[in-house]
Amino acid sequence: MPAKRNPNGAGTITKRKDGRxxxxxxxxxxxxxxxxxxxxxxxxxxxxxxxxxxxxxxxKGIPTPTRSAKLSEWLPYWLDNIVKPRRKLSTYDKYEAQVRLHLAPGLGTKRLEALSVQDVRRFLVRLERQTTAATAKEAHRVLRTALTAACREELITRNVVSLVEAPRPDAREITPWSLDETLTFLEAARGESLYAAFVLAITMGLRRGEIVGLKWDQVDLERRTLRVAKQTQRRRGVLYDDDPKGRRRRTIPLPAMCVAPLRWQRMRQADARRRALADKTGAGWQESGYVFTTRTGRPVEPRNLYRAFTRVAEDADLRVIRLHDARHGCATLLTAAGVPPRVVMEILGHSQISITMDVYTHVVQDTQREAISHMDRMLKRKR
Structure with missing residues (x-):
């Protein structure tokens, strides 16, 4: 009777001459x-x-290398099979750029098991000299994430990047508009087609993609609520809807001063729809459900929102800030008004309370400075 063979893929076991x-x-x-x-x-x-x-x-599809894989082999596998299916497209693009521009050229020849703390530290120091501390810090974060995945798949026993301190870039000083500057901007923007978008950015701290991606079914003007469920981004030449940053969907009470601009926006959009449908030579109207659209109903380009914001600021002789700095200004105003940090965090959709506390600390320091000035006046001796 012939010996029974193992099925394909089951492997074989043999006894060696040394007894093992x-x-x-x-x-x-x-x-x-x-x-x-x-x-x-x-x-x-x-x-x-x-x-x-x-x-x-x-x-299970988990690779088991016969020899320790090189980083140039592992990083593309990690991007295509772990990052791309589970993370946002914007995250994948940032990771892919780091791998292509810095990690693969700098450490690609190193094998996973042989990569040492010294290798990583030398690479980061060299990268910081060639580029910036912020770029080196991002490379540290991406490499640490990639090797954490390698640990989960049991390709390595420890993540050496976790043992290396990340570079510390200088914090960019953020100087949002003062209350007077904000009021000046809103007055100058009153006749703009994107006036309601600017009001949402300033009063609710919505991100650019969240404003552009806002749809009418997420706005309840009667109950005065707004739900942030999507954001619109442009990647690889294509506009697409994605989850909000940190996947933090949230419903926020709508300030009273936002209601009238949004009603005006709805009437303006209805008028644009009628004009587009009546224009037999034009492209017609593309119903998309977005709050902010072009004259033919298509979503507004995120970059165009910032361009309009900058143009209004320049025309009003205001110093030009990023649209995102208006979001920071909202956080500052909320905190100065005594709103608890946890509530500010939920309104703005921060992923961590530490981000909100950075703003909170800044405002508290200003308040402390004002209190000390009162002390100076009280204790100052009359001459």
Whole structure:
């Protein structure tokens, strides 16, 4: 009777001349190919247990390299099979750029198991000299995330990047508009087609993509609420809807001063719809449901929102700030008004309370400075 053979993919176990047992299994490699992997044991049962572990990982699609993979092999696999299916397109693009421009050229020849703390530190110091501390810090974050995934897949036993301190870029000083400057801007923007968008940015701290991606079914003017559920981004030449930053959907009470501009925006849009439908030579109207649209109903380009914001500021002789700085100004005004940091965090959709506390600390310091000035006046001796 012929000997029973294991099914394909189950591997084999043989006894070596030195008395140990050897298992051989074809396993998946990080580059998508297969190769023969050997495992050893002092007993047949010990060797069989290792064989079954290799088979189980192979069935789950987890690569088991026959040799330690190079970073130039692991990083593309990580991007395509771990980052792309689970993370936002904008995140994938940022990670891919770091891998292509910095990590692969600087550390690609290093093998995962052989990568040392010294290798990572030297790379970051060199990168900071060639570019900026902010770029080096982002490279540190991306590499740490990639090696954390390698640890989960048991390709390495420790993440050496976690042992290296990230570079510390100088914090960019943010100087949002004062209350007077904000009021001047709103007065100058009153006749603009995107006036309601500017009001939302200033009073509610909405991000640019959240404003452009806002739809009418997320706005309830009767109950005065607004739901932030999507943001519109342009990536690779295409406009697309995505989850808000940090995937933090939120419903926010609508300030009273936002209601009239939004009603005006709805009437203006209805008029544009009638004009577009009546124009037989034009492109017609494309119903999209967005609050802010072009004259044909298409969503507004995120970059055009910032361009309009900058143009109004320049025409009003105001110093030009980023549209995102208006969001920071909203946080400052809310905090100065005594709104608790946790509430400010929920309104703005911050992912961490520490981000809100940075603003809160700034406002508290200003308040302390004012209190000390009162003390100076009280204790100042009359001459």
């Amino acid at each position: 047992y050897q298992a051989a299994v074809y396993v998946l490699q990080p580059d998508g190919t297969t190769a023969r992997k050997f495992a050893y044991g002092h007993t047949w049962a010990e060797c069989d247990e290792k064989r079954q572990e290799l088979i189980a990982k192979n069935r």
